[in-house]
């Protein structure tokens with residue numbers, strides 16, 4: 001281990017709160033395309049992309065230019081004033097989606113906070129208050145108080161109770177359970193098109209369509225959390241487009257500005273009535289820097305046809321992993337949409353595989369002990385995907 005790395009680890013252990021536990025023992029000094037480089041200039045193929053954030057990879061010329069041009073002019077001014085790139089980004093997101101209106105914040109959790117408040121405000125301002133929100137087991141919606149309350153995994157809530165009241169949880173992809181849980185007291189249902197944080201479990205199309213019908217029948221709003229699945233990750237700008245369902249509220253973050261922190265809530269005109277002036281806001285949300293970065297990401301997705309690339313390279317990867325599964329008993333299942341892929345293992349070796357990949361210059365994610373997650377940049381080429389498969393299959397051969 002080089003001295004500088006050991007020094008950084010020592011500082012981290014001494015001064016940084018231990019929320020991330022022992023991290024992967026490496027730090028990167030720069031990146032280019034789908035590669036990250038360590039201090040010795042050793043390349044690592046980045047197949048996790050900052051957890052579905054680096055949609056354009058690293059140091060993408062269009063994104064770095066947009067950020068540096070904007071930084072030279074204006075990084076931040078208050079939302080007291082009109083903001084040029086914020087107006088353009090709002091227009092672009094509306095033009096590219098179901099939405100009529102947009103709100104900007106700084107993270108996924110904040111976007112979901114806004115969505116939860118909006119759903120309650122919607123019924124309050126109609127003078128027919130409702131507060132109950134139904135979410136799915138194994139979901140993940142963030143780390144703030146309201147979003148851990150929305151998250152259907154007890155381990156995120158237990159130390160921090162009492163959590164925000166009004167949330168209940170149903171098994172994912174179970175239409176009857178959802179039907180039984182939603183009634184005229186429900187203000188919203190929150191669902192992910194694929195549950196990314198619990199192992200990449202895609203929703204059934206029939207389930208999403210039933211969720212839409214159940215919401216329509218009871219008046220509840222349908223909130224789709226596309227923080228991980230959005231911004232081209234699954235081959236359409238948003239994954240719900242493939243499920244044949246239009247939400248009332250959609251939350252976005254992660255890849256939206258390619259690594260610059262931003263969150264967004266996209267809503268219909270009807271849902272937008274849930275916030276009156278003064279009901280919500282943000283100091284940083286939608287500032288000139290973040291909005292210019294997000295505009296560059298959305299433009300690159302269009303200009304460079306990254307949605308088609310995501311579909312074709314995603315299919316290639318999934319097929320290659322399915323083939324690998326035939327000869328590798330360690331792989332028990334391959335799931336995913338586009339370039340969001342979960343590889344289930346028949347043994348609890350995810351962390352071991354992740355370390356072995358690192359040694360071979362491959363960055364993959366692990367979820368729990370038995371799932372490997374891939375969420376590479378959307379610029380991944382077929383030949384890069386092919387070299388990943390070759391390298392990954394060699395690594396798996398070394399795992400006993």
Ligand SMILES: *Cc1c(COP(=O)(O)O)cnc(C)c1O
Nearest residue numbers: 107108109140141142225227228
């Ligand atoms: C990452 C994620 C969040 C939380 O986003 P942060 O930016 O970490 O607050 C919420 N929902 C889903 C589906 C996510 O993947």
